[in-house]
Amino acid sequence: MxxxxxxxxxxxxxxxxxxxxxxxxxxxxxxxxxxxxxxxxxxxxxxxxxxxxxxxxxxxxxxxxxxxxxxxxxxxxxxxxxxxxxxxxxxxxxxxxxxxxxxxxxxxxxxxxxxxxxxxxxxxxxxxxxxxxxxxxxxxxxxxxxxxxxxxxxxxxxxxxxxxxxxxxxxxxxxxxxxxxxxxxxxxxxxxxxxxxxxxxxxxxxxxxxxxxxxxxxLSIPKLTTDNLNLLESVEKAHSKLSFNEVVAKELGITKPPTRMDSQAKYAALARGDGGVYLRMPTGTGYREKIWDHAPGSLLVEEAGGKVTDSRGEDLRFDLGRDLGENYGVIVAGEGVHSSVLDAVKRALAKEKQGQ
CATH class of the missing domain: 3.30.540.10 (Fructose-1,6-Bisphosphatase, subunit A, domain 1)
Structure with a gap:
């Protein structure tokens, strides 16, 4: 409609x-x-x-x-x-x-x-x-x-x-x-x-x-490859595990420095081609993302040719109340590189679990 x-x-x-x-x-x-x-x-x-x-x-x-x-x-x-x-x-x-x-x-x-x-x-x-x-x-x-x-x-x-x-x-x-x-x-x-x-x-x-x-x-997200990606991430360390992002960047072979900014402006920037990946991994156990922090930005990116999932590759849930339920982390990227980013995140999570 x-x-x-x-x-x-x-x-x-x-x-x-x-x-x-x-x-x-x-x-x-x-x-x-x-x-x-x-x-x-x-x-x-x-x-x-x-x-x-x-x-x-x-x-x-x-x-x-x-x-x-x-x-x-x-x-x-x-x-x-x-x-x-x-x-x-x-x-x-x-x-x-x-x-x-x-x-x-x-x-x-x-x-x-x-x-x-x-x-x-x-x-x-x-x-x-x-x-x-x-x-x-x-x-x-x-x-x-x-x-x-x-x-x-x-x-x-x-x-x-x-x-x-x-x-x-x-x-x-x-x-x-x-x-x-x-x-x-x-x-x-x-x-x-x-x-x-x-x-x-x-x-x-x-x-x-x-x-x-x-x-x-x-807006249209350009067709990027892992060779020319850079990360969009939060300025505040308390909002996302930036050290984890560094591991993911190494897994992807990203050499460009991250672009850091506050708020869902990151979604807007990514949707028009400023940066290739937005990662937001939880900084502590039990934290649940609020729906208002991702609802508008997720659609903006999807309509610009991107994909938004959690770190397991599952769609974000907007039907469970004021938060995203059991969704763990948020991965935002252009359609062409999202699967590569998701695989890198899974490898980084496995290394973290093993204490590497």
Whole structure:
């Protein structure tokens, strides 16, 4: 089926959230109104962006549940008065900004979009859904919090997951990357893009500030071989076992240094040909990846000609709740090299088990 309406709403929601988070960085982090070591800018941005996106989704698709990263429990007490006030101000300023191309007033946007504090807290709480439904959205309002604080890569990530013909799959993925250069090899190139994919319709990069002006650039992962691969991986060692990635790189004969960036911007970069492989192996036992960390990015890569599995070669599961269940690790690569990467990962895991 077509998801044209959902695509339009999702792009508009992610665009507004990107503008909001950029404003938070410029006003609270860059100008050092709060110190970079203080988590408050991230907290403000997370909650306000979730309020904006959930408002738009709630107006456009009132029956759809949302699986979001945040809930408003910590915002309701007296101790959170100042934080709550700032979040409400930011969310309302974003919602009531003038309508742009592709947006509709009935989504809660424009001058009449003002919300009360209680309305915004309740709409943030709509993200508490358990993650089991025939149709649901996933949202990560700021994916890559440390990248956000450094003024580097972070992403606003939204997806629509639908059960059709007995199978639950991501049908729509939208990722906003406010700081991603248009040319990764040239850091001074224009920054900011919205990456969107609908199952069966391809993956596209759109301009961040005017995403409805043109169809955008269709993304296609180039046909790479193990001779010219390099790894995309997290900046933070706590997020992925980077030492394991080094072993996999040796197994594949990769000599190029890895490209490191935070957030699902890695999925976006890989989908347009920046790097060949994204590996994310767990750093500890018992850790389960959250569905909002991979749902939109996985579809983006698949629609650009890539493949996404766990380290066993199994599809990622988006029907088990708020996490990916027993999926262990995530392997993302172009279709032509994925099997080689998977074999290398299995060899590296065997060596790790043997203590080599």
């Amino acid at each position: 077509s998801y044209a309406a959902e695509k339009q709403v999702a792009i508009a929601a992610v665009r507004r959230a990107c503008i909001l988070t950029s404003s938070v960085f410029n006003n609270l982090v860059k100008n050092e109104t709060l110190t970079k070591e203080d988590a408050s800018p991230v907290t403000v941005g997370d909650f306000a962006a979730q309020a904006v996106v959930n408002t738009i989704l709630g107006r456009a698709f009132p029956n759809d549940p949302i699986v979001g990263e945040e809930d408003a429990a910590d915002l309701r007490g007296d101790a959170a008065t100042a934080l709550r006030t700032r979040i409400v101000e930011l969310a309302n300023a974003t919602l009531t900004a003038k309508l742009e191309a592709g947006e509709k007033e009935e989504w809660g946007l424009g001058p009449s979009g003002q919300q009360t504090t209680e309305q915004l807290l309740n709409i943030i709480d709509k993200g508490k859904h358990e993650g089991k439904a025939e149709r649901m959205w996933t949202l990560d309002p700021i994916d890559g919090t440390k990248g956000f604080l450094r003024g580097e890569q972070y992403a606003v990530c939204l997806s629509l997951i639908v059960k059709t013909e007995g199978r639950t799959r991501v049908q729509l993925g939208v990722i906003g990357c406010p700081n991603l250069p248009s040319d990764l090899s040239n850091p001074s190139s224009p920054r900011g893009g919205i990456f969107v994919a609908v199952r069966g319709e391809g993956a596209y990069e759109l301009p961040l500030h005017d995403p409805f002006s043109a169809p955008g650039r269709r």
